[in-house]
Amino acid sequence: MIIRVLGEGQYDVADHALDRLNELDSAVEAAVAASDEAAFGAALEALLDGVRTVGVPHDLDSLDESDLILPPPGASIDEVRAMLDDDGLIPG
Amino acid sequence: MSIMKRMSLIFRAKANKALDRAEDPRETLDYSYQRQLELLSNVRRGVADVATSRKRIELQLAQLEQQAGKLQGQAEKALQMDREDLAREALTRKSGLAGQIDDLKTQHAQLQGEEEKLVNAQQRLQAKVESFRTRKETIKATYTAAEAQTRINEAVSGIGEEMGDVGMAIQRAEDKTATMQARAGAIDELIASGALDDATSQGSGDDIARELESMSSQADVESELMRLKGLSSPGAPGAIEAGAGDTSDVVSSETPQSEGEQR
Numbered sequence: 001m002i003i004r005v006l007g008e009g010q011y012d013v014a015d016h017a018l019d020r021l022n023e024l025d026s027a028v029e030a031a032v033a034a035s036d037e038a039a040f041g042a043a044l045e046a047l048l049d050g051v052r053t054v055g056v057p058h059d060l061d062s063l064d065e066s067d068l069i070l071p072p073p074g075a076s077i078d079e080v081r082a083m084l085d086d087d088g089l090i091p092g
Numbered sequence: 093m094s095i096m097k098r099m100s101l102i103f104r105a106k107a108n109k110a111l112d113r114a115e116d117p118r119e120t121l122d123y124s125y126q127r128q129l130e131l132l133s134n135v136r137r138g139v140a141d142v143a144t145s146r147k148r149i150e151l152q153l154a155q156l157e158q159q160a161g162k163l164q165g166q167a168e169k170a171l172q173m174d175r176e177d178l179a180r181e182a183l184t185r186k187s188g189l190a191g192q193i194d195d196l197k198t199q200h201a202q203l204q205g206e207e208e209k210l211v212n213a214q215q216r217l218q219a220k221v222e223s224f225r226t227r228k229e230t231i232k233a234t235y236t237a238a239e240a241q242t243r244i245n246e247a248v249s250g251i252g253e254e255m256g257d258v259g260m261a262i263q264r265a266e267d268k269t270a271t272m273q274a275r276a277g278a279i280d281e282l283i284a285s286g287a288l289d290d291a292t293s294q295g296s297g298d299d300i301a302r303e304l305e306s307m308s309s310q311a312d313v314e315s316e317l318m319r320l321k322g323l324s325s326p327g328a329p330g331a332i333e334a335g336a337g338d339t340s341d342v343v344s345s346e347t348p349q350s351e352g353e354q355r
Contacts, residue, residue: 003096004253007209007261009216028095060216061223063250068096069103072264083260084098 002058002065003051007072010064011055024050032077040077048073103256104249117241121228124248128221131255135214138262142210145269145276146203152279153196160189166300173307182300192279199272206265213261220254 001018004010013021024047031040048070058064071080163186170178227247231240 004257006099006257007213007264009212025096032095060219063220063223063227063247065104065246065250065253066100069099069253070096071099072260080095084102 001067003055003068003070004066005048005051005070005072006075008048009060010058010062010066011051012058013051013055017054020054021047021050032080035077037077040080041074044071044075045073103253106252106256117237117244118232120244120248121231124251125221125224125228128217128224128251128255131258132214132217132221135210135217135258135262138265139207139210139214142203142207142265142269145273146200146207148276148280149196149200149203149272152276152283153193153200155283156189156193156196160186160193163189166304169304169308170300173304173311175303175307178300178303196279199275202268203272206268209261210265213258217254217258220251224251 001013001015002010003013003021024043027043028040028047031037031043051070071083075083163182167179167182167186170176170182224247227243231243231247235243
C-alpha cells in the first residue's frame with residue numbers, strides 16, 4: 001500500500017509491515033488524546049521513521065492516491081488537530 | 093491507525109470536493125492542470141520568499157558577528173593597555189550580542205529547513221504535473237467523455253493529494269517566515285537605531301572606543317617622541333602592539349641599547 005508522509009512524499013509499504021505501524025500509530029493517537037505534546041512528538045517521529053524504514057519511495061511521477069496519509073515531521077498536536085478540522089487542506 | 097485513516101479520509105474528501113467542477117469531465121482535466129501550474133508558480137515564489145528571508149538573516153548575522161569581532165578586538169587592546177575595566181565592558185557587550193547571534197543562527201537553520209522542504213515539494217509536484225499533462229493528452233485523445241470519467245477522476249484525485257500536500261507546505265513555510273520576518277525587522281531596527289553599534293561607534297558605547305583611541309594615541313605620541321629623541325626607532329611599531337602598559341618596559345629595555353650607542 002502507499003503511505004504519504006505530508007511534506008515528504010509517498011512510500012510503498014508492504015502489507016505485512018502494517019501491524020508494527022499500527023502499534024506506532026496507537027501511541028500517536030494516545031498522545032493526541034492526552035494532549036501530551038512531548039509524547040506526541042516522539043511517537044510521531046517513531047511512526048514516520050517506521051514508515052521510512054519499512055517503505056520505499058513511491059515513483060515520483062505516479063498519479064496514484066495514497067491509502068494512508070500521515071502528518072508532516074515536526075507537526076504539533078494543534079497542527080494535526082487543525083488539519084483534521086480545517087477546510088484549507090486542498091487549495092481552492 | 094486512526095490518525096492515518098482520518099487524515100486520509102479528510103484529504104480524499106477534499107480532493108473530491110475540489111474535483112467536480114466542469115460539465116464535460118474532460119474540461120476538469122484542463123481546469124485541474126491550470127490549478128497545478130498556478131500551484132507550481134506559488135511554490136516557486138514560496139522558495140524565493142524563504143530564500144530572501146534566509147539571506148536577510150545571513151546579512152544580519154554578518155553584521156552582528158562583525159560587531160562582536162570589533163568588541164573582542166577592543167577587549168584585547170584594553171587588556172594590553174592594562175584597562176581591565178574597559179575590557180570587561182567590551183566583553184559584556186559582546187556576550188549580549190552572542191545571545192542574538194545564537195538566536196539568529198537557530199532561525200537561519202529553520203529557514204534553511206523550510207527552503208529545503210519547499211524545493212523538494214516543488215520537485216515532487218513538477219514531476220507529477222509533467223506526468224499529469226501526458227496523461228491528460230492521452231485521455232483526451234483516446235477516450236469518449238463517458239469512458240474518460242473514471243480515468244480523469246483517478247488522475248485528478250491522485251494529483252489533488254499532492255497539491256494539497258504542497259499547498260500545506262507553502263502555508264507552513266509562509267507562517268514560519270512571517271514570524272521570523274517580524275523578528276528580523278526588530279533586529280534591523282535595532283541595527284539601524286545604532287543600539288548595537290553603540291559599543292563601537294556612537295552614543296553611550298563610544299566610551300570604549302574613545303578611551304582606547306586616546307590611550308593608543310598617547311602611546312603613539314610617546315613612541316613618536318622617543319623616536320624623535322633617537323631612542324627607539326626600531327621598537328616603535330612594537331611599542332604600539334605591546335600597548336601602553338608595556339611602555340615603561342619598552343623604555344627600560346631600550347635604555348641599555350641607547351646607552352651602548354652613546355658609549
